[in-house]
Amino acid sequence: MIFEWIVSILLLGGGIFILIGSIGLNKMPDFFMRLHGPTKATTLGMAGILIAAMIYFSVTTDTISVKEILISIFLLITAPITGYMLIKAAIHHKLDAKKGTKGLGKIEED
Amino acid sequence: MRLEAKVSWLPTPFRSLLLFVVWLLLNNSASVGHLILATILAIFIPLLTFRFREPQPLILKPGLALKHFLLVLYDIVIANVQVSILILGSTKKLRPAFVKVPLDLSHEMPITILASTVSLTPGTVSAEIYPISESINNDVHEPQKYLLIHVLDLEDEEALIKMIKQRYEAPLKEIFQC
Numbered sequence: 001m002i003f004e005w006i007v008s009i010l011l012l013g014g015g016i017f018i019l020i021g022s023i024g025l026n027k028m029p030d031f032f033m034r035l036h037g038p039t040k041a042t043t044l045g046m047a048g049i050l051i052a053a054m055i056y057f058s059v060t061t062d063t064i065s066v067k068e069i070l071i072s073i074f075l076l077i078t079a080p081i082t083g084y085m086l087i088k089a090a091i092h093h094k095l096d097a098k099k100g101t102k103g104l105g106k107i108e109e110d
Numbered sequence: 111m112r113l114e115a116k117v118s119w120l121p122t123p124f125r126s127l128l129l130f131v132v133w134l135l136l137n138n139s140a141s142v143g144h145l146i147l148a149t150i151l152a153i154f155i156p157l158l159t160f161r162f163r164e165p166q167p168l169i170l171k172p173g174l175a176l177k178h179f180l181l182v183l184y185d186i187v188i189a190n191v192q193v194s195i196l197i198l199g200s201t202k203k204l205r206p207a208f209v210k211v212p213l214d215l216s217h218e219m220p221i222t223i224l225a226s227t228v229s230l231t232p233g234t235v236s237a238e239i240y241p242i243s244e245s246i247n248n249d250v251h252e253p254q255k256y257l258l259i260h261v262l263d264l265e266d267e268e269a270l271i272k273m274i275k276q277r278y279e280a281p282l283k284e285i286f287q288c
Contacts, residue, residue, distance in 0.1 A: 024193070027201060036262045041197065063138070065138065091238060
């Protein structure tokens with residue numbers, strides 16, 4: 001079954017990207033750099049898993065399943081906003097950035 | 111730039127279209143009943159709610175907006191791969207930095223879209239918009255706005271600012287004509 005192969009590859013690929021995002025969250029030295037993994041790597045990971053879900057349910061249930069598109073739209077809208085709220089809170093609490101971070105003087109007092 | 115729609119009973123045409131599509135997707139069906147209900151919702155929800163919002167510039171170039179959306183989707187895929195490589199590589203080699211990007215846009219909606227695209231695309235997360243809106247006096251003169259972004263691995267500040275302005279800001283200016 002070729003569609004099972006496609007679904008499996010998409011699921012695995014998505015899983016790998018989400019795993020990499022989580023590794024980034026764990027491995028990075030400071031808060032600001034930690035944010036990069038979850039805001040990006042996860043988007044593609046979720047996209048892979050959602051496309052896999054779309055294909056799987058479209059083939060097995062004889063109806064075209066498209067509501068996964070909605071989930072991806074909501075993810076695309078909410079991921080940057082979550083990132084923005086987190087980084088704004090971090091700046092407000094004056095969290096330490098990694099030594100050698102350039103342009104720290106560009107952060108204005110609020 | 112235009113804030114008001116041409117047709118008075120359809121104040122925000124693209125929001126209506128979005129509501130229509132979202133309703134059909136939520137129900138996962140395109141039967142006649144749902145089509146009618148979606149049309150009713152798509153017309154009445156914007157009519158009831160648009161007075162609560164501050165008027166924002168409307169999309170005037172839908173074709174270009176679609177093209178820009180596809181470009182951003184493509185960039186998101188590239189960004190994911192790039193960030194994954196950066197994450198798996200040595201963290202000591204990374205050169206994190208804060209960069210201030212001067213903005214030509216002045217309305218909230220286009221700036222929000224720009225900030226979100228910056229967050230989703232290669233190695234950058236938008237952090238703050240200066241000047242912070244509460245601290246702006248109601249002067250006639252509008253201050254220059256800046257977008258503060260955090261970069262994971264900065265190579266060339268000038269090139270990055272130029273890239274963001276050309277690749278993401280210029281199309282938005284076209285789409286909203288402001």
